[in-house]
Amino acid sequence: MTHTLKIGLVSISDRASSGVYQDAGLPALQDWFQHALASPWESVTRLIPDEQPLIEATLIELVDREKCHLVLTTGGTGPALRDVTPEATLAVAHKVLPGFGEQMRTVSLRYVPTAILSRQVGVVRGQCLILNLPGQPKAIKETLDGVFAAVPYCIDLIGGPYVETNPDVITAFRPKSAQRQK
Amino acid sequence: MTHTLKIGLVSISDRASSGVYQDAGLPALQDWFQHALASPWESVTRLIPDEQPLIEATLIELVDREKCHLVLTTGGTGPALRDVTPEATLAVAHKVLPGFGEQMRTVSLRYVPTAILSRQVGVVRGQCLILNLPGQPKAIKETLDGVFAAVPYCIDLIGGPYVETNPDVITAFRPKSAQRQK
Amino acid sequence: MTHTLKIGLVSISDRASSGVYQDAGLPALQDWFQHALASPWESVTRLIPDEQPLIEATLIELVDREKCHLVLTTGGTGPALRDVTPEATLAVAHKVLPGFGEQMRTVSLRYVPTAILSRQVGVVRGQCLILNLPGQPKAIKETLDGVFAAVPYCIDLIGGPYVETNPDVITAFRPKSAQRQK
Numbered sequence: 001m002t003h004t005l006k007i008g009l010v011s012i013s014d015r016a017s018s019g020v021y022q023d024a025g026l027p028a029l030q031d032w033f034q035h036a037l038a039s040p041w042e043s044v045t046r047l048i049p050d051e052q053p054l055i056e057a058t059l060i061e062l063v064d065r066e067k068c069h070l071v072l073t074t075g076g077t078g079p080a081l082r083d084v085t086p087e088a089t090l091a092v093a094h095k096v097l098p099g100f101g102e103q104m105r106t107v108s109l110r111y112v113p114t115a116i117l118s119r120q121v122g123v124v125r126g127q128c129l130i131l132n133l134p135g136q137p138k139a140i141k142e143t144l145d146g147v148f149a150a151v152p153y154c155i156d157l158i159g160g161p162y163v164e165t166n167p168d169v170i171t172a173f174r175p176k177s178a179q180r181q182k
Numbered sequence: 183m184t185h186t187l188k189i190g191l192v193s194i195s196d197r198a199s200s201g202v203y204q205d206a207g208l209p210a211l212q213d214w215f216q217h218a219l220a221s222p223w224e225s226v227t228r229l230i231p232d233e234q235p236l237i238e239a240t241l242i243e244l245v246d247r248e249k250c251h252l253v254l255t256t257g258g259t260g261p262a263l264r265d266v267t268p269e270a271t272l273a274v275a276h277k278v279l280p281g282f283g284e285q286m287r288t289v290s291l292r293y294v295p296t297a298i299l300s301r302q303v304g305v306v307r308g309q310c311l312i313l314n315l316p317g318q319p320k321a322i323k324e325t326l327d328g329v330f331a332a333v334p335y336c337i338d339l340i341g342g343p344y345v346e347t348n349p350d351v352i353t354a355f356r357p358k359s360a361q362r363q364k
Numbered sequence: 365m366t367h368t369l370k371i372g373l374v375s376i377s378d379r380a381s382s383g384v385y386q387d388a389g390l391p392a393l394q395d396w397f398q399h400a401l402a403s404p405w406e407s408v409t410r411l412i413p414d415e416q417p418l419i420e421a422t423l424i425e426l427v428d429r430e431k432c433h434l435v436l437t438t439g440g441t442g443p444a445l446r447d448v449t450p451e452a453t454l455a456v457a458h459k460v461l462p463g464f465g466e467q468m469r470t471v472s473l474r475y476v477p478t479a480i481l482s483r484q485v486g487v488v489r490g491q492c493l494i495l496n497l498p499g500q501p502k503a504i505k506e507t508l509d510g511v512f513a514a515v516p517y518c519i520d521l522i523g524g525p526y527v528e529t530n531p532d533v534i535t536a537f538r539p540k541s542a543q544r545q546k
Contacts, residue, residue: 079279079306080339087277095451097443099469099480105281113331113355116281124443149477155445157481173477180266261461261488262521269459287463295513295537298463299521 003161005041007033008062008128010048010055012085013135014166016075017049025074028137032144032169038165040045050076055088063128069084069160070151071128073157075135077120079088085132086119093123093130100147107146108139127159149173185343187223189215190244190253190310192230195317196255199231207256210319214326214351215334221346226250232258237270245274245310251342252333253310257317259302267314268301275305275312279336280314282329289328290321309341319349331355367525369405370454372418372426372435372492374412377451377499380439381413389438393517394502396533403528412448414440427456427492433524434515439499441484447535449496450483451529457487457494459519464495464511471505471510491523513537 009029016023026045033041044066046058055076062068076085090096100122108115120132129151131142152163152172162180165172191211198205205264208227215223226248228240229274237258244250258267272278282304290297302314311333334345334354347354373393380387392407396407408430416479419440426432440449454460464486472479484496493515496506516527516536526544529536 005473010363022282044436078339079311081341083277095443095447095483097481097483098269098465099482101280102284102466102469103473103480105284109285112357114335114357116285116329116332117279117280117281117336129443147480150480154443154481155479175476175478246446260521261459261493261518263523265459284466291467294539296517296539298467298511298514299461299518300463301459301461358484 003040005037005039005070005155005163006066006068007041007043008066008068009043009045010058010071010073011046012048012050012055012073012076014049014082017047018057019153023047024137025135025140028140029072029074029133032141035171036144036148036165038166039162041106041163050084052084052088052091055085056092059092059125059130063125063130068128069155071130071133072133074133074140074172077118077132077134079117083119086101086121089121089123089130089132094126095124097115097122097129098123103147104131104133104143107143108134109148111139111142127158129154145170153178154167185344186336187192187221187343188248188250189217189223190248190250191225191227192240192244192253192255194230194232194255194258196231196264205229206319207317209320210224210253210322211256211315214323218326218330218347218351219345220348221344224273224347231263232264232266233282234270234273235265236273237267241271241307241312244351245307245312250310251337253312254315255312256315256322259300259314259316261299261301263272265301268303271305271312271314272301273308276308277306279304279306279311285309285329286313286315286325289325290316293321293324306340311336327352335360368499369401369403369434369525369527370430370432371405371407372430372432374422374426375410376412376414376419376437376440378413378442378446381411386435387411390500392504393436393438394495396505400508400529400533401527402524402530414446414448416448416452416455416535419449423453423456423489423494426468427489427494433435433494433519434467435494436497437449437494438497438504441496441498443481443483445450447483450485453485453487453494453496455516456489458490459488461486461488461493467511468497468507471507472498475487475503475506488522491546493518493522496497512539518543
């Protein structure tokens with residue numbers, strides 16, 4: 001098995017994908033992982049509009065064909081008519097992990113009361129963890145800071161590579177029995 | 183588009199609707215909104231028994247025909263056999279907003295450990311936000327105090343009127359880009 | 365109606381059920397109830413592998429035939445492929461009580477960040493409350509300590525016996541109108 005973590009990054013926005021404004025989600029995600037990960041990783045990125053069938057197809061492609069171990073989406077999780085990222089994510093899920101949605105909202109509620117409106121979910125498809133993140137770069141960082149500690153052990157459990165983090169940014173938590181000696 | 187917020191208030195109780203005791207839910211809701219809202223609003227009220235098909239039909243009527251922007255239910259969210267308000271609400275939902283259920287329970291848990299038993303949900307149907315509230319007047323007020331800050335911005339996002347609140351009761355939160363100058 | 369609380373205890377583990385190691389879940393559950401309950405109770409136990417159809421059949425048997433008022437499962441709630449306890453529990457549910465899953469995760473998050481990965485749910489089937497607990501004895505105790513205060517009143521509401529607790533371990537909470545005089 002490869003030791004390189006493969007991460008899919010998907011920015012979902014009608015306006016960014018049509019060039020009305022510059023996408024800020026993918027750079028924010030890349031930046032966070034550059035600082036946070038201490039083991040090898042690579043990423044594939046997608047910038048797509050808020051179309052549910054296209055989001056589903058993109059997630060399936062990143063998991064089933066690109067063999068990503070982790071996929072992060074940004075955008076499309078609000079209550080508006082065009083916000084369909086959670087529906088698309090649930091539609092391709094094999095297992096739902098409700099703790100991620102709950103905890104991402106709990107973390108964001110420390111910053112803004114409207115975090116309650118976010119419908120973000122975390123799911124497993126095959127050997128990949130898919131998480132919906134908010135659209136704003138600031139909220140992306142806050143959310144990953146708040147929940148990523150549990151992600152490396154989750155990736156262990158679903159059969160992915162052993163991910164190590166930079167403790168200046170985030171300390172991965174594993175039960176003792178799952179920790180590898182250096 | 184109208185600037186008047188139209189609110190549907192639905193009290194769901196076998197005993198109150200059959201006259202065994204006086205309904206206390208609708209007055210508690212009316213009272214809260216009279217103090218909390220600073221922009222124009224009107225309400226339509228319904229008092230019905232815990233029958234799922236009737237609850238569903240009432241919610242659909244209030245949203246699709248009465249054109250309510252916000253519907254609040256009170257009662258019927260517990261674990262007992264006759265408590266079917268959440269099932270009825272989910273059955274008419276276009277989108278589920280899990281943050282509302284989570285946060286309403288979190289708020290109520292500050293007062294009573296049995297808040298864990300409440301199954302209340304928040305959903306969007308068309309251009310209307312529907313929230314299930316508890317049955318007790320005291321718990322209605324606690325819950326609205328705890329989550330209403332996010333409601334005006336939610337109504338913005340689903341296409342309703344710009345709702346303003348009385349800051350002595352509740353301060354509506356909106357991102358700067360969504361705030362209107364006075 | 366009987367006054368004895370009948371509790372079903374189900375340990376779900378491929379390895380414990382095949383004898384690879386000793387089951388620790390059932391003893392931890394028995395031990396907690398021996399200390400916590402002050403009214404009469406009896407238990408029936410099952411030790412089964414992580415097979416969804418078998419878990420479903422076991423839950424149905426304990427509720428419908430054994431007439432348990434409360435069923436606790438331990439194990440099988442993580443994100444791994446073989447973890448299917450929540451799916452089996454939801455499949456036999458008449459009502460879902462999302463507050464239990466949320467609050468059990470919130471309680472466990474005080475101890476380990478990876479509690480976010482637990483997918484445990486609480487549901488009602490007929491006149492029985494079914495709760496998924498974690499697999500580790502330490503986490504079983506932490507979770508029951510954190511949520512059991514609401515369980516006796518829940519059992520009241522779904523038609524079970526009046527459960528009394530030992531206040532040194534846990535204080536059952538009921539609204540005044542539901543409390544019985546001694």
